[in-house]
Amino acid sequence: DTGVSQDPRHKITKRGQNVTFRCDPISEHNRLYWYRQTLGQGPEFLTYFQNEAQLEKSRLLSDRFSAERPKGSFSTLEIQRTEQGDSAMYLCASSVQGAGYTFGSGTRLTVV
């Protein structure tokens, strides 16, 4: 499969726990993006990487969120001390610079 892979597909966690999601982009894509989407809304930008460098992080993103792309390949998104408001679909996408995105299937997070 040469698409964007996300793992896990679903995650249920208790409030206050930490969670980590993984994204494997298309191998030749140097840009990787994280978005969050809730029902009835468009994807909300969280952060993006060009190779291993994190170039932009949404100012709406609290300090509980952190993302890494250590070798310019896969990326992880960690949410610490989860809250119920973090429940959403977390989407990863990759692209080459200036081109449209290819999205992964997403990780659906439910915080109970």
Next chain:
Amino acid sequence: QKEVEQNSGPLSVPEGAIASLNCTYSDRGSQSFFWYRQYSGKSPELIMFIYSNGDKEDGRFTAQLNKASQYVSLLIRDSQPSDSATYLCAVRADMRFGAGTRLTVKP
């Protein structure tokens, strides 16, 4: 003002009609514009992109860009029930999305 605004709809058209979806944006320096389709429960998928003023056609889809007025639109000709989805407008290479317009094509 939001960076990208779309009429959230829902928009309903009969099968075979033309569906017109509109998007306005605030960043006058934006150079690239994208339309995505998102079926319920699925991830967005790229339909079209446009960089230059005017029209760009791809099959039943036409994207129209007017940079002076800061709007971009998507026309779907001969609409089919399978076109029923949410259509997302995205602006700039680092992708700010609108909230999407939900389209229903009725048989």
